[in-house]
Amino acid sequence: MQEAKEQASARDFTSPQVLEPWTGIKKVAHEEYYTSGHRTCQGCESAQMMRLLAKAAGPRTIVVGATGCMYVANTTYYSTPWVLPWMHTQLGSAGSAATGTAAGLRALMRKGKMDKEPINVIAVCGDGGGADMGLSAISAALQHTQYNLLVMLYDNESYANTDIQISGSSPYGVNTSFSPPGKLHRIMHKHWKKNTAPMLAVGHPDCRYVATVVASNAVDTLNKVRRALSIGGPTFLHSLNPCPKGWDYDPKYSQQIGELAVETGIWPLYEIEDRKLKMYGKSQHIASGVVKRKPVSEYLLRQGRFAHFTQEDIARVQARTDEMWEKWFLPGVIALSGA
């Protein structure tokens, strides 16, 4: 740790840390910075995402986390799993918390009030906190090119901590405590999932790095985090995190369900670096036609939250997913099509 610090302070504090990619599972560091003590559900992929995030970032990092499961279930007083310095921020404040932390460090270092060293600043928020309430603050953070910071949105497709309610990031038709199927309305939630990562990438021309990740793709996830922290300026990662409680499946299938989201084309994996889009992993194979997408029913029918779906509902999701890949201007990413 001391060695890492000395190496770091040799560099200009305004540049980000250089975190080289780990070229395979055997090269991944052994140290964990998110450990025991959390009280998330068994099989919680959001918690797994926190572990990967902390591991990839390493010890010279400050994490701020918005309200949500990764706060309430995660940081019980006296049993926090965070080995890194961690601070709570308000539900809609991930973008502001990252900005404030980075601004404070920068001013103190520039004015000689603190040892100079590049320190990673990461803000974590859920889909409710990030894609709904805190969207404007994240948008503002992505414009502050003078700060090196990463906003990681962990998407469990609901306001999970308050007992699973629909957010703007919830999938079509999903059964939640605010969108229960009923006698008159089988489908209460009629919105399509918000396309947050491309919206932020396209809308913020100075943001150099946006990527989507899933915890079942662990090495890729680690390296996307490392890239996001090394490239400089504000960056954004959007992770899809299966949630056994909200999605209603046996916790042991969390990783499988994450994989199915990718294999059915519902959750495309891509990175956008300096405005260049690159699909990766199984999504790349889907995009290039090497692999055929699995039918969405394989994903939907594994989860109790879609148990009320009829064949018609499944067909509808399939049709919209096909459209994503066959009609969109950038297949799977940008929901525009040519005239």
Next chain:
Amino acid sequence: MSAVDTAIPTPKKSPLDVVIAPRTENEELISGSEAIAHAVRLANVDVITAYPIRPYDTVMQYVSKMIADGDFDCEFIVAESEHSQFEIVKHASAVGARVFAGSSGVGWFYAFEALAVTAGLRLPMVAMVGNRALDDPGAFGVEHNDALAVRDLGWMLCWVSTAQEALDTALIAYRVAEDPRIFLPCAISCDGAFLTHSQSIVKVPSQAMVDSFLPRYDRGDKRLHPDNPITIAPQVNEDWLMEMRRQSDEAARRASDVLIEAYRDFNAKFGRGGEPFIERYMMDDAEVALVGMGTMAMPVKVAVRKMREQGKKVGFVRVRWFRPFPTRELQDALADVHAVGVIDRDFSFGSAFFSGVLANELRSALYPAKKKNQPKILSFIAGLGGREVSTGNVMKMTKTVFDAANGVGTDAQDTYWIGARE
């Protein structure tokens, strides 16, 4: 200085006291907002966040120009909302940065969640509130309900009445807010237009003078940093929240003595500053007193002088600090008067006797005073939305207070709306 002051133990000499910088000050014709901008520059603030709303935002115009001209180095962030504005500085404070922000009216309310947790987390911050009505209905003018809304949360809260006092109080605010015995945010309220935009001659101190008064902000083992990997604001629930609230209460209680220390040192170094919590104006042999905050002092002092010329024994007490509330000082200052007229530039609909916020607070402060003849307390609601309060208005109020003192024609708990159309 009053009798109560001598009861406070003299603070231990701080190493800062050893060096007294020569009193070199520049006289400048500036507004209240510009005076606070100078204080922020002299305090060498590290992170400032801005968002436009009248009338406070003039301070940010001055600050940004100082930065643009290279007179002052700090991170200056124009946030995308007041909520973010205050969240950003909250987090900057957690890593040890000295911070400044401000707002007015509904902007202050937009930030409310951040304001609540800043105090709850014991994060020092100095904010300027350019007091403004909470529109709708649309109004730019001053009312005090914006700043007063944080009165129960752990914010220190004061009203200043001149540009000089604004500058001086901002320096004192940093010293007290960042004192490890306190670690609480502090809001400096400036009446919109009457102070934010009105110019007067202000002594702007030298950097050396300020440096000799204001130590650096040091969070010690509470600083969020990789070398100090603490968890801030964990989920505590009923297991710990009560103890943490109690700690905030203790800090708020300590604030009075720490403020007195700071004023004592400020008076010694700058030759001004006055009595910390209240200003007593012509109170020596007063039979009745008016009480108010901020620039209400302007018409009231003029009226009191005129009435004194007519032989009426009336005085004025200006409440400078609302949090901590100067209970002892007000009990002392009002010990010998027969009736008090509290002039509120705010409202508290449905409250006890439908009085203003200050009037209600003063009533509860005087209630347990060990005295047989409690003064009668009248509440006046005046100057809402920036409406002018004239010396004539003040004289009329004073007549009502004298009547109450003489037991004529009024119920002592009445609340009067001044200058409102029927």
